[in-house]
Structure formats: C-alpha cells, structure tokens
Amino acid sequence: MSGALPTELDQALNAATRAPSPHNTQPWSFGVDGDRVTLWLDRERVLTVADPEARQARLSxxxxxxxLRLSLRSNGCEPAVRLVPDPARPDLLAEVHVEGQRRSTLDERKLAQSIFHRHTNRRPFLDRAVPPGVRSALNAAALGEGGRLEHLEPSGRYDAVAALARRAEFLQAGDDSFREESARWTGRPPGSVDGVPLTSAAPPAGQAGALPQRASHTNPALPPRSFEQQPLLVAVLSGGQGALADLHGGMVMQAVLLTATSLGLATSFLSQPFETPETRSAIEQLFRDAGQVHTLLRVGYGYPTPLTARRPVASASVGDS
Ligand SMILES: Cc1cc2nc3c(=O)[nH]c(=O)nc-3n(C[C@H](O)[C@H](O)[C@H](O)COP(=O)(O)O)c2cc1C
Incomplete structure (x- = not known):
C-alpha cells in the first residue's frame, strides 16, 4: 500500500538534510521513485584526508x-527501512519505502521538532551539571536505537581520550594536506549552503582545558573566552564493524543528539582522534572491550548559536534510484 503524500516525503527529505556532517559536507544523495527513497554516499563530498575510509561520512x-525515518513516522507514515549491504554497489546505503499509515506518538512528534533546532555549539557551555536523569535519557536514546553511550569520566577513559585528541590536533597542525582540506570547508560567509560559516566558529579559549581547541573551527578575531575545564564527554558505540556499522552508528548518534536537543542540551563533536591514522587505531584499541566507537560528543548547557544552511534537497538528488 502506498501511503506517503509528496509533502510528507518532501518534509522527510528536508529533515534528512538537517543531519550533521563533518565540515557540513553533506555527503549524501537521495533517489526518489514514487514513495521509495534510496540513500547514497556522495563520494565527491567525502573528506579524503580526514576521512579516507568515509566512516564519518557514513555516520552522517x-x-x-x-x-528521514523519524519525519515520516511523526507525519503518520509507516516507513520500511532496509540498510543495504551490497558489495556490488557500496555507495548505496539504504532503501526506505512507505508501507502504510500509522498513528504518530507525542514523543516522535517532539523529537522530530528537534531536527530543526539541533545544531553544533562550539562556544563555551554554562557551569551547570547535566543531571543523572538527563544522562539516563541520553543512554536510553542510544539503547533504543540498538547502540550504547558511554559517559567518559566514570569509565576512566577520559584522560586517554583527551590525550589522543591533543595528539591528533598537534599532528593535524603540522600536516599541510589536512590544513588545506579544513580551510576549503571552513570560514565560509554566512548563509553558505555547505561548509562551516565563520559565525559558527568558536572563540579562542582563554586558558587551556582538558580538550584541545580545533584550530579550523576557531575564529581568532573573537575575544578569548573561558571554556569548561573538563566538559562532559560521551562516546557513541555500537556492535559490528564496517560500512553497515557506520550507518547504524550514525543513527544511534542522531538519536542521542536529537534527544539532547529536546532536553535543552547543547552538543558539539570531538573528532580529531578519528582523523589521523595513529590516533584512530589508538582510540579503537582504547574502546576495544566496549564495541565500535563511532564518535565523541561534548554535552552541556549553552546559549543557542546560529543554524548552518544546507544545499537544497534537489541538488542532493540522484537520477538513478
Ligand atoms: C561525524 C561528525 C564529526 C564531526 N566532527 C566535528 C569536529 O570535530 N569539530 C566540530 O566543531 N564539529 C564537528 N562536526 C560538526 C559539523 O561540523 C556540523 O555538523 C556541520 O558543520 C553542520 O552544522 P550543524 O551541526 O550545526 O547543523 C562533526 C559532525 C559529524 C557528523
């Protein structure tokens, strides 16, 4: 049975493009055929230096x-989602089609609204602890999507992760190809349809905290500010490895990010350790008893920052679905 009206699919595709991606590269494209959508990795938009295996791109x-799935559900459609492990077409990631109608829940509608408010906040967070009940809600979001969240300080991995992030930032600062790639995608004028605008950059840190500042996302022209000395860090984990696990990890990550947004939290990413070969293998080793570590998120309370723009859905469409 065909259920989706074009408006619901349009809304769902629009919602899909609000996902986060490294440097706002938006490494996806969509094929639409009636009420069937295919999701593809767009190789042209993968960061070849920072993300040579396209893992962060697949998370995005x-x-x-x-x-996409949440938007359809919240609009009363029942989507069937198939993650596609097809070695013959490695860039075809998933197929979604609308099987019928359903009644949306209040939670789904609330979470779906967060799609359009979630954003990466690189500014200092407030001096306000995240209460245990809120932390549990983030854990539940990850579990609900078949993944897991680890809060780093109780796990004892915090210092090691912070050291790897500092090491990676140091290696990246001395790597011309890394710096050139970052420079191509950052410092964009406001309203750019991809890349990171200067208005989303962080102010320089007044004094060094546990985590390094990402040079490519800092605006040295701003007055320095004090950041949290030891921000709350969570690791997004899932089982399995490979392309399918990356895609699944991205779903877990987004469940956590949207739940955080709906609970009034601000979030940003700590990805440097995943972006140099030395630190990438070290971080995988560090979490080997916990599963596949996909990404690290800084979580806290902050004042909202501007949203970044996206390419129009039409420019992320593939003809052949
Ligand atoms: C896998 C992944 C890794 C990211 N890593 C970083 C990072 O290390 N530092 C950072 O400031 N932002 C990082 N981001 C955030 C993106 O830059 C951000 O999602 C993009 O610019 C779009 O902005 P928005 O999240 O505000 O919508 C990452 C996003 C994803 C999905």
Missing part, C-alpha cells in the same frame, strides 16, 4: 536516515 548518512 546514518543521521540523515534517522531524520
């Missing part, structure tokens, strides 16, 4: 898929 596609 997983987040886009989560938004």
């Amino acid at each position: 596609c997983g987040a886009a898929l989560f938004n």
Whole structure:
C-alpha cells in the first residue's frame, strides 16, 4: 500500500538534510521513485584526508536516515527501512519505502521538532551539571536505537581520550594536506549552503582545558573566552564493524543528539582522534572491550548559536534510484 503524500516525503527529505556532517559536507544523495527513497554516499563530498575510509561520512548518512525515518513516522507514515549491504554497489546505503499509515506518538512528534533546532555549539557551555536523569535519557536514546553511550569520566577513559585528541590536533597542525582540506570547508560567509560559516566558529579559549581547541573551527578575531575545564564527554558505540556499522552508528548518534536537543542540551563533536591514522587505531584499541566507537560528543548547557544552511534537497538528488 502506498501511503506517503509528496509533502510528507518532501518534509522527510528536508529533515534528512538537517543531519550533521563533518565540515557540513553533506555527503549524501537521495533517489526518489514514487514513495521509495534510496540513500547514497556522495563520494565527491567525502573528506579524503580526514576521512579516507568515509566512516564519518557514513555516520552522517546514518543521521540523515534517522531524520528521514523519524519525519515520516511523526507525519503518520509507516516507513520500511532496509540498510543495504551490497558489495556490488557500496555507495548505496539504504532503501526506505512507505508501507502504510500509522498513528504518530507525542514523543516522535517532539523529537522530530528537534531536527530543526539541533545544531553544533562550539562556544563555551554554562557551569551547570547535566543531571543523572538527563544522562539516563541520553543512554536510553542510544539503547533504543540498538547502540550504547558511554559517559567518559566514570569509565576512566577520559584522560586517554583527551590525550589522543591533543595528539591528533598537534599532528593535524603540522600536516599541510589536512590544513588545506579544513580551510576549503571552513570560514565560509554566512548563509553558505555547505561548509562551516565563520559565525559558527568558536572563540579562542582563554586558558587551556582538558580538550584541545580545533584550530579550523576557531575564529581568532573573537575575544578569548573561558571554556569548561573538563566538559562532559560521551562516546557513541555500537556492535559490528564496517560500512553497515557506520550507518547504524550514525543513527544511534542522531538519536542521542536529537534527544539532547529536546532536553535543552547543547552538543558539539570531538573528532580529531578519528582523523589521523595513529590516533584512530589508538582510540579503537582504547574502546576495544566496549564495541565500535563511532564518535565523541561534548554535552552541556549553552546559549543557542546560529543554524548552518544546507544545499537544497534537489541538488542532493540522484537520477538513478
Ligand atoms: C561525524 C561528525 C564529526 C564531526 N566532527 C566535528 C569536529 O570535530 N569539530 C566540530 O566543531 N564539529 C564537528 N562536526 C560538526 C559539523 O561540523 C556540523 O555538523 C556541520 O558543520 C553542520 O552544522 P550543524 O551541526 O550545526 O547543523 C562533526 C559532525 C559529524 C557528523
């Protein structure tokens, strides 16, 4: 049975493109055929230096898929989602089609609204602890999507993760190809349809905290500010490895990010350790008893910052679905 009206699909595709992606590269494209949508990895938009195996890009596609599915559900459609492990077409990631109608829940509608408010906040967070009940809600969001969240300080991995992030930032500062790639995608004028605008950059840190500042996302022209000395860090984990696990990890990540947004939390990413070969293998080793570590998120309370723009859905469409 065909259920989706074009408006619901349009809304769902629009919601999908609100997913986060490294440097706002938006490494996805969509094929639409009636009420069937295919999700593809767009190789042209993968960061070849920072993300040579396209793992962060596939996480982003997983987040886009989560938004697409949530938007359809919240609009009363029943989507069937198939993650596609097809070695013959490795860039085809998922197929979604609308099987029928359903009644949306209040929670789904509330979470779906967060799609359009969630954003990366690189500014200092307030000196306000995240209460245990809120932390549990984030854990539940990850579990609900078949993944897991680890709050780093009780796990004892915090210092090691912070050291790897500092090491990676140091290696990246001395790597011309890394710096050139970052420079191509950051410092964009406001309203750019991809890349990170200067208005989303962080102010320089007044004094060094446990985590390094990402040079490519800092605006040295701003007055320095004090950041949290030891921000709350969570690791997004899931089972399995490979392309399918990356896509799934992205869905878990987005479930956590949207839940955080709906609970009034601000979030940002700590990805440097995943972006140099030395620190990437070290971080995987560090979490080997916990599962596949996909990403690290800084979580807290902050004042909202501007949203970044996206390419129009039409420019992320593929003809052949
Ligand atoms: C897998 C992944 C890794 C990211 N890593 C970083 C990072 O290390 N530092 C950072 O400031 N932002 C990081 N981001 C956030 C993106 O830059 C951000 O999602 C993008 O610019 C779009 O902005 P928005 O999240 O505000 O919508 C990452 C996003 C994803 C999905």
